[in-house]
Amino acid sequence: MGRWQAWCVVGVAWAVGCSLSPTEPGDSDEGKRGLETRCEAAGGDFYERAPATLCIFGERQGTSVGPGFACPEGFPNRLGDGELLLCNASGEFPAEILVEIDGRYPSCTDCELDAGDVGADVEVGDVGDPGDVERCDDPDELVWVDGQAEVEGSFAGTGLGEALSCDSNASVGHVYALTTDASGDLVIEVEADEGTFVPALSVRNVCAQRASALPGACLRHRAQPSKNVAVLLSAEPATYYVWVSTPPAADRGTYRLRASFQARPEPQDLEACEALPEVSLGDGEVLGLGVSARGQFEVGGPLCGHDASSRAEVGIDVEADGVWSIDLLRGQGQGFAARQRSECSRAEGEVCGDIILGELRRNLLRQEVEAGRKTLSLGNLPDSAIPGYGLELRHSSELEGQSCARPQVLDVSARDEDGVFEAVIAASLRGYRDSAAAECGMNGRDRVWELVLTEPSDVRVEARGVSGAPLSVTLSSSCDAPGDCSVGGVARSGLAAGTYYVRVDGDLDDPADIELDLRVAPALVGGSCEVPGEPVVLAIGDTAQVSLRQEDGFSGVISCGAEVVRDRVVPLDLVEAGDLAIVATGEVSLEDLVVEHAPSCEVSGSCGDAHHGIAALEAGNQVVKLGGSPGVDEGDVEVSLELLKPGERCFGAQLVSLDHDHAVGLGGYQPDAMPGCVSGGLAADRAYAFELSETSTVILTLTPADAQQAVALWLERGACDAAHELACEHGEAGQPATLVLGALQPGFYRVWVGGDPGDSTLHISTN
Numbered sequence: 001m002g003r004w005q006a007w008c009v010v011g012v013a014w015a016v017g018c019s020l021s022p023t024e025p026g027d028s029d030e031g032k033r034g035l036e037t038r039c040e041a042a043g044g045d046f047y048e049r050a051p052a053t054l055c056i057f058g059e060r061q062g063t064s065v066g067p068g069f070a071c072p073e074g075f076p077n078r079l080g081d082g083e084l085l086l087c088n089a090s091g092e093f094p095a096e097i098l099v100e101i102d103g104r105y106p107s108c109t110d111c112e113l114d115a116g117d118v119g120a121d122v123e124v125g126d127v128g129d130p131g132d133v134e135r136c137d138d139p140d141e142l143v144w145v146d147g148q149a150e151v152e153g154s155f156a157g158t159g160l161g162e163a164l165s166c167d168s169n170a171s172v173g174h175v176y177a178l179t180t181d182a183s184g185d186l187v188i189e190v191e192a193d194e195g196t197f198v199p200a201l202s203v204r205n206v207c208a209q210r211a212s213a214l215p216g217a218c219l220r221h222r223a224q225p226s227k228n229v230a231v232l233l234s235a236e237p238a239t240y241y242v243w244v245s246t247p248p249a250a251d252r253g254t255y256r257l258r259a260s261f262q263a264r265p266e267p268q269d270l271e272a273c274e275a276l277p278e279v280s281l282g283d284g285e286v287l288g289l290g291v292s293a294r295g296q297f298e299v300g301g302p303l304c305g306h307d308a309s310s311r312a313e314v315g316i317d318v319e320a321d322g323v324w325s326i327d328l329l330r331g332q333g334q335g336f337a338a339r340q341r342s343e344c345s346r347a348e349g350e351v352c353g354d355i356i357l358g359e360l361r362r363n364l365l366r367q368e369v370e371a372g373r374k375t376l377s378l379g380n381l382p383d384s385a386i387p388g389y390g391l392e393l394r395h396s397s398e399l400e401g402q403s404c405a406r407p408q409v410l411d412v413s414a415r416d417e418d419g420v421f422e423a424v425i426a427a428s429l430r431g432y433r434d435s436a437a438a439e440c441g442m443n444g445r446d447r448v449w450e451l452v453l454t455e456p457s458d459v460r461v462e463a464r465g466v467s468g469a470p471l472s473v474t475l476s477s478s479c480d481a482p483g484d485c486s487v488g489g490v491a492r493s494g495l496a497a498g499t500y501y502v503r504v505d506g507d508l509d510d511p512a513d514i515e516l517d518l519r520v521a522p523a524l525v526g527g528s529c530e531v532p533g534e535p536v537v538l539a540i541g542d543t544a545q546v547s548l549r550q551e552d553g554f555s556g557v558i559s560c561g562a563e564v565v566r567d568r569v570v571p572l573d574l575v576e577a578g579d580l581a582i583v584a585t586g587e588v589s590l591e592d593l594v595v596e597h598a599p600s601c602e603v604s605g606s607c608g609d610a611h612h613g614i615a616a617l618e619a620g621n622q623v624v625k626l627g628g629s630p631g632v633d634e635g636d637v638e639v640s641l642e643l644l645k646p647g648e649r650c651f652g653a654q655l656v657s658l659d660h661d662h663a664v665g666l667g668g669y670q671p672d673a674m675p676g677c678v679s680g681g682l683a684a685d686r687a688y689a690f691e692l693s694e695t696s697t698v699i700l701t702l703t704p705a706d707a708q709q710a711v712a713l714w715l716e717r718g719a720c721d722a723a724h725e726l727a728c729e730h731g732e733a734g735q736p737a738t739l740v741l742g743a744l745q746p747g748f749y750r751v752w753v754g755g756d757p758g759d760s761t762l763h764i765s766t767n
Helices: 030-041 095-104 132-137
Strands: 003-005 045-049 052-057 077-080 085-088 148-154 172-179 184-192 200-204 213-219 226-235 239-246 254-263 278-281 286-292 301-303 306-308 311-318 322-329 335-341 351-356 361-369 372-380 388-396 408-410 421-428 446-453 457-465 472-476 484-487 489-495 498-505 513-522 536-538 543-548 566-574 578-584 593-598 613-617 620-628 637-644 661-665 684-692 696-704 711-717 724-730 737-744 747-755 759-766
Touching (some): 030 052, 132 172, 184 200, 278 286, 311 388, 322 351, 335 388, 351 361, 457 498, 472 489, 498 513, 536 543, 536 637, 578 593, 593 613, 684 759, 711 737
Parallel strands (some): 003 045
Antiparallel strands (some): 077 085, 172 239, 311 372, 335 351, 446 498, 543 637, 661 759, 711 724
16 A cells, blocks of 8 residues: 655644654664554555554545454554544554544545435536635635624525535535634534525535544534534634535525634633533424534543543533433544533433444433423543534424324333233323324324333233223334224234334323223243244154143234234244144134144245145244134144154145156055945055046056055045045055046046055056
8 A cells, every 4th residue: 555654734723743754764663664564564554653653444545444354463552443444553643643644535535416315316517616616715704793693695596516515415505714713612503594405514624625624513414404503612713614515406495504602711621510602402403413622632531431531511402391312423433422411510310321433323312301401511432533523412392102203101121020011001192182093993182102122022002091982002113104903902922122102092072081001021932933932843753732822912923814813833843744734632623723834934824724734844944823713712722733744644645747657655654544445444545636627537557566465546536524435446466456437527636545555656647
């Protein structure tokens, strides 16, 4: 790859410094020469500037860095991610070096201009030289009036150009110059004044230099309605360039850009609770918040269990009671810690969290909030880059449970010794509106709850109106998606771990005091695909007893069209191919059950007539699903499973082709049928089948291989329990048995072969 030395950089607001070292090290520099060799051999770029000796990798450098990537020997310390990874022979990562390297490896060198997630791609065409250079020659000045500056802008008529935004899709932009003559805290916010777009915001020290963007001061939040806010803590006196931009296909309406400044001669102190810079979070608002704390780089201390290399604090003015959430966004940084307090100086009720390398978003909190000022404390993780923090704040003043934006959380953490949660929860639909159409029953005012399952579970939820009015209950895996709906309640077995939603609908005119009866239990083994249990292992001749249990609920595993009220899964491991005989051994007959065979639990299988068993199964793993019809809703149903040889019983008759010889072996078979031409029974028999597509004369011949062997041959038509024998012949020892039947109608016919154990040949022909 390459090797380069740092040189003096002029024109940026912070000192990058100079290196007076020669480009090539001398002979006494053997250690560094060895580091350089190892770096280049690994595909990295070698960078040397005291106190850092770096080997640089990542997508921006041209090297793919996967999860298991290891820095070369001699570079034990690392900083960065797959986009830009710095391996350091020393333990120091000076801020000015990080800024310089970020500028030398731009994150977007040949970006396509597209609309991202706010519109379709557009034809950009030839737009000439990027317009940002001309705008940077004469940017609009923001004028301070009593510590405030404000301007209204419009993208209408603005041409395309490189907007120098952190949003690579943004190619329509305006730039403003904002000058401060003292150190202090600078708050800059932008929001759409009209239109459906959300302007991106970027603050930098050098107008036309992407690498001069302040860490944490580049925001591209797009959720609506929202605004983007950048907070520069302990900012040095300087001229800052504020870029406001939007993708080319976005609605180019007007926007409002505001700035406020509060002088602060020194960096914030730890736990500083006075005169914090403040941003507002309005009723129902979504806020993209970036905090650039380069001026706090030397103020470190403990935060949320981390030894933060930099600490900073920001006030949040929550304008209305409701519920709010805070998500941490890692962006291009290494990660950071965050703490929220309702009162700055009180630790009671504080919420702590962090986001680390490998995570892009992590929720810090989601809870009820009262209007008033809150405090956010932010801190860099050890050995991370210049402190810059990205967050997303959301607020809603809706009643808890009014909509999917604010479902009420069901706390099911209190379990008994068997891991079961069971409770009756008093609730009401008073004050709620009809926010979603019910899928069944009542469709009036409704309320939604969020249910989080940490393990596969059986869930039952019932809703009862105190007045006796009917209520509809819906259980779904997505709040806005269809689910299981029933009047009075819903029960599901074997729900996978995850988040589910319970919605209750009632009459708009009813007082709507209700009781929610909820039961959550660990999923019953064998009751669903989530917990199928150990497979039943069967070889030829083996039997096993299984049960459709009283406690089995409805999990929805059966794909057959028949209605079932409970079901279960029986995994099988068949050692050999064969026919699976299924017999209900109790008072319930097999006709009252629904039987489905499938290669695995998660896929649909065959749902044919299985009143006696399932024929022609291959060896290996598979499942049988058992379901009870509405009449089979009480008590255990015992079922016997037996693996038989192919064709050993009537239901397993093997389909054979016409006009071909078929080898028949009766070794190991037992007698099952009762042919009319045989007295005293046979030693063994087995069943075959064939199909006629047209009316035909059929000739069947069974020829024994041994002169001492006597064989029998008979033909049937009809179901196994109501078969009609058409013809039968029991041959002498060593002689073939032959049947000739004329004018047989199209359809399926069953052929039985029997006699002494041994081999023979079956031939079926037509004319």
